[in-house]
Every structure is written in structure tokens, then in C-alpha cells.
Amino acid sequence: MTKDKDVEGIDEHISDFNRFYILTILYQNPAHGYSIINQFKTQVKKEISPSLVYPFLQELEEKGYVKHTAKMVGEKRRKTFELTPTGRELCNNLFKRFTELVSTAFETSLQTCTHCKTQIYKTVHQETINNTEKIFCCTHCAQAYKQKQKNNTKQPT
Ligand SMILES: [Zn+2]
Helix, strand or coil, rough: CCCCCCHHHHHHHHHHHHHHHHHHHHHHHHEEHHHHHHHHHHHHHCCCCCHHHHHHHHHHHCCCCCEEEEECCEEEEEEEEEECHHHHHHHHHHHHHHHHHHHHHHHHCCCCCCCCCEECCCCCCEEECCEEEEECCCHHHHHHHHHHHHHHHHHHC
16 A cells, blocks of 8 residues: 555545545544444445454554543443544545545536526426427426527528
8 A cells, every 4th residue: 555645645545445434434423443343334234344443443543543542341441432633634634535536426427407507416307309308407497498499490591
């Protein structure tokens, strides 16, 4: 794994979904290792190995992104991990970067109203005009578009 000084290794965490998701769990709540594994399983519907979780938590702690508090639960010493302010900042940057990446992809899936050119998230109004399917953000735009087409054809060339 490359460890250059790209904004505190942000892209390194984004490229590894497991790590990325562990961070989002910690961002929501302080959690102990076992709980992270459980939350991962419920939310991602995939098993995550403790041999991946614990070294990662340790790595985060060494870098100052995470700190832990230890509590005795019965015979066991249980560590609860939480993000430090630096860790939260890392996550904020991470989510921002992630949103950028996703929205670039998402925008290409947006459709455009034939009339007003507004980007629409899903087809609201569709009409077949001159054998072509046209997409509109609303019925008003469809009406206006048809009116315009009519006016255009009326004009002598
Ligand atoms: Zn429109």
C-alpha cells in the first residue's frame, strides 16, 4: 500500500471499502471492536474479519485519529474506540471526497427536461412527440414545448 502524503492518506481510505466503512461506523458512535464487526455485518451484509478490524483500529490510534477507553466487562477488558477531533476531520474530508466522486457518477444518470433543461432525478413526465420520447420535468414544460414546436412548424421557411 502506498503511503504518500496525499491529504493525510484520504484516497488510501476511500479505495478500501472495509476501512472506509469502519470509519463511518466510528463517526456515528464510539464503539468497541466487536460492535464494529456486528454493525458492519448488519449494515453491509458482509462478514468482516477481526484480523482486519483490530490492526486498522490500532493503526488509526497510532496516527492519532482514534483513541480508546478500556473498561472491565466481567473478566474481559473491553476497549471502546472513538474518533479524536483529528479523526473526525479526516472523516469529514473523506466524506466530502467521496461525495465528489459519487456525484460525478450520479450526474451522468440525471435526465434533462427537454423544455427548460432542468436536471431531473427521475422521469416525471414523458411524452412521445413526433415518434420520439421526450422527457419533461412537469406537464407545463411539455405543453410549452409542444406549443413551441407548433409555432415553429407554422413559420414559413
Ligand atoms: Zn422543465
